[in-house]
Amino acid sequence: DGGITQSPKYLFRKEGQNVTLSCEQNLNHDAMYWYRQDPGQGLRLIYYSQIVNDFQKGDIAEGYSVSREKKESFPLTVTSAQKNPTAFYLCASRPGQGNSGNTIYFGEGSWLTVV
Amino acid sequence: DQQVKQNSPSLSVQEGRISILNCDYTNSMFDYFLWYKKYPAEGPTFLISISSIKDKNEDGRFTVFLNKSAKHLSLHIVPSQPGDSAVYFCAASARTTGTASKLTFGTGTRLQVTL
Numbered sequence: 001d002g003g004i005t006q007s008p009k010y011l012f013r014k015e016g017q018n019v020t021l022s023c024e025q026n027l028n029h030d031a032m033y034w035y036r037q038d039p040g041q042g043l044r045l046i047y048y049s050q051i052v053n054d055f056q057k058g059d060i061a062e063g064y065s066v067s068r069e070k071k072e073s074f075p076l077t078v079t080s081a082q083k084n085p086t087a088f089y090l091c092a093s094r095p096g097q098g099n100s101g102n103t104i105y106f107g108e109g110s111w112l113t114v115v
Numbered sequence: 116d117q118q119v120k121q122n123s124p125s126l127s128v129q130e131g132r133i134s135i136l137n138c139d140y141t142n143s144m145f146d147y148f149l150w151y152k153k154y155p156a157e158g159p160t161f162l163i164s165i166s167s168i169k170d171k172n173e174d175g176r177f178t179v180f181l182n183k184s185a186k187h188l189s190l191h192i193v194p195s196q197p198g199d200s201a202v203y204f205c206a207a208s209a210r211t212t213g214t215a216s217k218l219t220f221g222t223g224t225r226l227q228v229t230l
């Protein structure tokens with residue numbers, strides 16, 4: 001089945017540790033995104049990438065890093081510099097072309113808890 | 116600065132009645148609007164979108180209305196069903212400014228459809 005796969009679904013991290021969330025899509029979408037959801041704050045954009053080997057900071061990029069070495073993959077690393085990393089993280093992708101070119105589609109999300 | 120606002124955090128509607136979810140935006144450059152539905156611990160699912168060249172778009176039980184002069188859009192669900200109970204997010208983007216890849220989300224409205 002085509003889709004966006006995030007892993008792991010649940011992740012616990014000790015303070016001071018880096019952790020990487022995986023996002024893979026087999027939809028042949030050009031653009032990929034990482035959003036974070038906190039209660040009462042909707043979805044906030046962390047990073048996005050429109051093509052391979054290129055990415056831009058979103059609204060809350062501090063404490064995060066990404067890479068886009070392959071079209072299908074857009075991993076997010078939550079570093080120890082991120083002050084409040086406990087959240088629900090959502091990966092998304094966008095076709096980039098056609099009538100639905102501006103609609104983004106989401107994965108199932110990953111829960112990160114810092115203990 | 117919240118550019119997309121959903122001022123009603125929750126809404127309760129009886130099954131079979133109409134649900135109306137509202138969204139306001141402040142950025143006059145936004146020209147494409149979307150609604151997403153989200154269940155707990157899952158990724159948002161795209162519902163319906165509308166371009167600023169239209170004032171209405173309909174898809175089955177879902178209709179989105181856009182009032183550009185008031186910078187307001189609404190999602191109508193008729194008839195409402197218990198399975199519609201979820202959080203609904205409004206999102207907007209500015210395709211004409213080259214930032215088409217960025218969606219700005221509201222904080223969501225939790226809809227509960229009662230029997």
